Amino acid sequence: EKGGVATTESNIGNVYRDMRNYTNAIKHFNTSQAILKEVGGNDGRIATLKSGLGAVYYDMNNLLKSIEYYELALVYYKSNNEIDNIATVENNIGSIYNELERYPEAIENYKNALAMFSALRDSTSISMCLANIGNVYNVMGDYKQGVAYSLDGLKIAKRVNDKSLIAACYVFLAEGYQNSGDYKRAFDFQTALLNLKDTIYDSQTNQNIAEMQTRFDTDKKEKENQILKQQNDLQNLSINRQKIINFSFTFG
Secondary structure, X not given: OHHHHHHHHHHHHHHHHHOOOHHHHHHHHHHHHHHHHHHOOOHHHHHHHHHHHHHHHHHOOOHHHHHHHHHHHHHHHHHOOOHHHHHHHHHHHHHHHHHOXXXXXXXXXXXXXXXXXXHHXXXXXXXXXXXXXXXXXXXXXXXHHHHHHHHHHHHHHHHHOOHHHHHHHHHHHHHHHHHOOOHHHHHHHXXXXXXXXXXXXXXXXXXXXXXXXXXXXXXXXXXXXXXXXXXXXXXXXXXXXXXXXXXXXXXX
């Protein structure tokens, strides 16, 4: 039966993706698509394969190609009102635009994802989207919006007791307050991040927090260097805004 062959090809593609053998993953996904198109009546499965190809191209760092395939999958999901799939794909596209530094588009997709996750009442994913939006606003220099979204994300993250999300919100709040000149609140959230690390025993979560800590310390050092530069060269009043490392949540 051709439908079974298509499923096998898709499964093989997933195995190759896990092995990071992306060329063969794409080959088997495309073979599965071709079979399903020949059989007909498999638009949903084809959409899933297109989403899978979007993930593979993301893994390959071919970000524009990734968006292309995610958008193709999104057409089907929207036409069939598959809210959970719409939310996931919108979030992934937002994260890619964030990496591409196309921030208005990132915010648009994150907000689309937020609306879908809100309809699903998925608290963890709502918190994730709020944190992502807050992060992008920080990068754009709109710290008021960045702080506002991060605070909303933090409230929900605390309610669902998701330590990784709490830690991310602490980082974004520390950055937002620091860059807007509210150093006391920045210090408070930096301290909260360190205290959170002390209460967590999960090694992966602690590793994530350690990376966030490094990121914050790096941003802080860059800020100090900028101030020193201003002091040493008063005629140079144009200080480049520090680049903030992406910290976005994506779904595979």
